[in-house]
Each structure stands twice: as C-alpha cells, then as structure tokens.
Amino acid sequence: AILHKYNSYYLIHKNNLLLSNDIHLSYGDKLRAVEQMESELHEYLFYYPRNVSHFLWLYKTSEFLYCNRELANKMENEFHLYQNRSRFNLTFMPTIYVASVLDKLEKHYWLAGGALLGWYRHCGLIPFTDDTDFGLYAEEYDESIRNYFLGNPVIPLWSALGLANDSLEFRLFTGHWTLDLFWAYRDGDHRWFGFQIYRTKYRRTLPLLEELCSCDLFGHRFTIPCSPTDYLDAEYGEGKWKTPLEKNYTWTNMKYHSVWNDISWMYVVRLYTPNGKLRTDKFALEWVSNHFNYSFTSIPSFLNVIPNGPVTLPPLNTNLINSLSAKQNSSRKMPQLTTQRGLQQQNGTRG
DSSP states (O other), X not given: OOOEEETTEEEEOOOOSOOOTTOOOSSOSSOEEEEOOOEEXXXXXXXXXXXXXXXXXXXXXXXXXXXXXXXXXXXXXXXXXXXXXXXXXXXXXXXXXXXXXXXHTTOXXXXXXXXXXXXXXXXXXXXXXXXXXXXXXXXXXXXXXXXHHTTOSSSOEEEEEEETTEEEEEEEEOSSOEEEEEEEEEETTEXXXXXXXTTEEEEEEEOOOOOEEEEXXXXXXXXXXXXXXXXXXXXXXXXXXXXXXXXXXXXXXXEEEEEOOHHHHTTSEEEBOTTSOBOOSHHHHXXXXXXXXXXXXXXXXXXXXXXXXXXXXXOBOSSOOSOHHHHHHHTOSOOOEETTTTTEETTTEEO
C-alpha cells in the first residue's frame, strides 16, 4: 500500500485499477486513513511501520468517511453558525490530545453526542458547544485510562461516576473545557451509555457499533461510528438533529432505569485533585452524604468498584434524607438538556 501524507495523518487511496476477480486486496479496497507513525527501511527499499501490531490495530478502524458539506454550508448560510477559530486552542486541542492518548493505549473510541454532530453537520464543532463526548467499549475497560489522566498536566481526571460494570463515566477538565468519556455496555443487539443525576440512573440506547471508521476534523484523524446518521438518529430522533438547537434539546434515546442502592452509592462518585489524589474534603463527602441516609464520614475506596467481601453501611443519620422510593418516583421526569446540560455543578461536573 502507498501511504499519502495528508494533513496530520496518512491516506491510503482506493485502488481504481481493473483487477482479476480472483484478486482480493488487503489494502486499497477503500479510502482509508491512519495516523503517522515511525517507520523503518526494509532491505528491499520500502518502509514499514516500526510498530506493526499498532498499525494493524489502527487499520481496523481506518475506513475514511466525509462530513456532510451540504449541511455544513446550510449551517453557515441559513443559520449563520460559523466556526470560532479563536476558541480552537481552548476547545479543540484538548480533544486532539485525548483521542491521541486513547489511540496510544489502544482503546477503541468514537466521537459521540455533540462532537459527532459537530463533525457531520458542521464539518467542525458546534459553535455553542461546551464539551466533548467520547464513547468507548465497556468490555475494553481497565485502569490504564484512569491511571493516565490522574494528575495529568494537560487534562487531569476530575471525577469518575458510576461503577466499572455499570454506567461508568470519566470527566476530564482543563479548567476551561470539559471532556466526558462514556463507556458503552453491550446488551443483546444494542449498547447503552449510563447517565446519572445524583442517585437516579438513566440509560441512553445506542446502535451495536460493531465497526468504527475514521474522519477528518480540522486536519486531524478521529474515530467515529461507520453509520453516523444512524447513530445521530438514535440519539436525537430521526432527522431532528439537522436543525440546530442551542438549548432545550433532548436525547430521545435516554430512559429512566433505576436508583443507586445504598451500598453502591458509596462507590459511584470519586473526585480527584489536579495532582491525582482522591478528594476527601467536605465537598467530596457532601456530594455523597447529601443524598444518603447514613453518616458518611470517609471515602471507602480509590476506585469505582464495590469490594467482593461484605460491606457494612455506616450508622443511620438522625435526620433522614427523603426516602429512596420518594426520590425514585420524583426522578422519573426526564431532565431537559442545555449546552450546560442543566446539570453542571462546581468545577465543571454534575450530580
């Protein structure tokens, strides 16, 4: 295959030569994009990737898709929504960094939510967006991502919500820009993201996403669903995402699921300092205790995992919080979402 340098990555062009039907190309079957990487010169005077296994890992998601230029022109000409280049370093550079880290760790990801919508509909970013969403396969989860971003000098991990096996979300915060990593759990013929508002759990149903592809965003390669319009239809409603809404939009695929039980609730919220230490201050404790009927005076673990052994609940508070059943009934109303998601709390996170 011939790799053609294009922006910050390589393109492998589709072969247009007439070939015999019994010839099956390993490369050149379609337009593809892969990251630039170190190469070595073979004795037969051709170059090959120094890390062959990593190249082959990238190649599996290399099929290249284009954004919808017709829609992007409509966003500018009809809705007067233009790309704000002055915010590029503030918003887009962190997105590039996180994507490169996930590739380095060989964790499959895709641009999700508004990030995917911005690429497809605007061929850029949604001008009024305030964060970047990434989706990841839950079955690939391990602690390498947490470890990489704990105390990271570029984009530290601010909070981890959910459990490793249920509704896990990492929130990275630069001080100006938020990046959310949602793990997608496979369930039969679909996947789902968890989404929580305090103790109430919701689930966003997604396509199965058996294959991922590549795209260009401001000259950089990112991974996306191979059927972006099907994905956007699932998230926002069929065709509804073609009309931009700055606020009061909804995820049509988000449904109430349940409420965290008392034992789980002690392990589903972990906040971290900029240098990667577990937060045990008043703010971190009250995040849990304000929605807990027990005397919560210490964070029981560093990770979002319930221990295998028995867990003893702390003593009951003298003044009980609203009963779980009351909260469960009151939380069935779906939240409205804005560019701030209507949910954000101190330091760029939510309940």
